[in-house]
Amino acid sequence: MTKGRSSACEIAADVSAGRASAVETAKAALARIEAAKALNAVVTTAPARTLADAAAVDDRLRAGETMPLAGVPVVVKDNIWVRDWRVTQGSRLFAEFVAPQDAIAIEQLRKAGAVVVGIGATSEFACKGVTTSPLYGPTRHPLDPTLTPGGSSGGPATAVAAGLVPLAIGTDAGGSSRRPPAHVGVAGFKPSYGAIPYGPGFAEPFFGLSVIAPIATDVADIALAFEAMAGVDPRDPDSAGIAQEAKNIAGLRIAFSPRLGLDVAVDDVVAEGLAFAIARLSAAGLSIAQRDPVWPAGATEEAIMPLQQAGLAALYRDAFREDPTVFDPDIARQIERGLSWSGADVAGALLASAAIANAFAAFFTEVDLLLAPTVPCVAWPFTQLGPDMIGGRAASPRAHAALTPFVNHARLPAISLPCGTDRCELPFGLQVIAARGQDRTLLEAAQEIAAMLRI
Incomplete structure (x- = not known):
């Protein structure tokens, strides 16, 4: 994170104590995002909605509510549903999609006082190791704009590394929220499968592998976000309990x-x-x-790759057959390969x-x-x-x-x-x-x- 920027823990403490407001904190994050447009890390903002959500957090605090993430600005990856936000998976097929509800993890973050300030770039369907998409083009590495931050959570990782926000939420089905953080110099956490409830949201090509993954500079911020999102939820049949006590x-x-x-x-x-x-x-x-x-x-990874390719083919074969050029060329190749795999x-x-x-x-x-x-x-x-x-x-x-x-x-x-x-x-x-x-x-x-x- 850019030197001098506050961590999520520090922001939550300051907003909760009245030393800062959620609204002013959100305004500052939106200004940083606007100034860093060339990175193409945050592909969608909705300032009026963000400031209204921040004002609601300030109201809740005045009413005496305690929130562990009070006023913390968050960027959410462009494949996780955020209610009333445009969420596209980086795909022309979903260019106008507006999420009808929050994913459970986002709902829990909001309850904890976090404020969504933007949607972070992903490769199409989060199925590529470089963050570029047909809708938005390439995301640039925060240290060198000629380089990639990797993928598929390159937008969220870059947003944290560039100091736009202290916390971002990605997904990880094969390393998508560990490799980009490694490439840009921040921390990325892939929880146990089921530890954070998944969905509601887009159909996944990954057959029970993808998880919600917090990204931050400080591990303490990741732990804070994890505790806000984790827990069994009846809406996700794969959500599972984890050990309550940490070993030294x-x-x-x-x-x-x-x-x-x-x-x-x-x-x-x-x-x-x-x-x-x-x-x-x-x-x-x-x-x-x-x-x-x-x-x-x-x-080898080659031995398990048919799962991703066949999953993409199952979800998007009709659109592919109608017009393969609507897809990122690399995703189109994966779909084509997926169509060739047998059941065996x-x-x-x-x-x-x-x-x-x-x-x-x-x-x-x-x-x-x-x-x-x-x-x-x-x-x-x-x-x-x-x-x-x-x-x-x-x-x-x-x-x-x-x-x-x-x-x-x-x-x-x-x-x-x-x-x-x-x-x-x-x-x-x-x-x-x-x-x-x-x-x-x-x-x-x-x-x-x-x-x-x-x-």
Whole structure:
């Protein structure tokens, strides 16, 4: 976040104590968003609606209500329903869609006093590792406008990194709210599947993988937002309870895996930066053993990718057949590929997903926290799907995303923390992963780790 900007915790404390108002706080956020239009991080604003919501928060405070997120300005990703706001998934198919109600998570944020100030850019259907869409074009990296922040939550991550808001809400079905934060130097949290209720909203192509994901500079802000949104809700049959008590980091069994046990390329600067971070954590008193998860044969992102492609094809095949040019060309290719998969192919991908989940579950019977890279490289030009080279190898368009999807398939909580930069000051991240349901332990540990790294 831009130096001198207040955190969500600080804003909520000031607004609650009357040292600031929700209205003035919202006005300041809207002014910052307007001044940063060139980033294309926030694609929709509705100032009158935002200021009316902020005024309502001030009224609630005067009436004696206590709100943990009082007056905190929030940007919400363009695939999460926000009542009466234009929410498009970055798609021409939904260019005029206005959400009829809030997603449960947004409803809970509003109850906690947060104020939506804008909608953050996403790639079309949140299905691409670069944040660009047919409706809005590319989102620019806040440190270098020729680069991408990654995807698909590039708009929310950039809004936080540029200091437009202290808190943003993304989604994460394969790393979409961990990789962009890693690339722009902020924190992004993927909760356990079901920990935060999902929907109502758009139909998902991801078959039970996507989660609501808070993004902030401070882990304390993420924890505050998580507590406001988490909890079982009867409207979401997949919502699930999590452990109530957090375990102290001093007693946790911690492992470090330089490549998550996968045959993937990692740039030297990232590998060296992670090794340096692990050394600092060890020097601060953590006992960390190098250990890799053991994956089943054939466990690769390619093995599970048919689920996303077939999901897109199931949802949008009619529109694709009518006019494929309405879609982002990369999304059109995914839909076309999805139409070619057989039922046995999709079942095979589901079996691969289950095998990955079982392997991770076995690993976390012997380990409490796993540290690994979030991304294998720093940001690259926004005109490309990925960097040309990673770790001295020619890189496929998805090679930059190799270190995050397995966490989604195992339904585990994970957070990306900034832990270093390259010579051009471009950030990369440390991913901290825990067993399913141990979200509070993970968040408490992440705050300790961030302090140890002096982030």
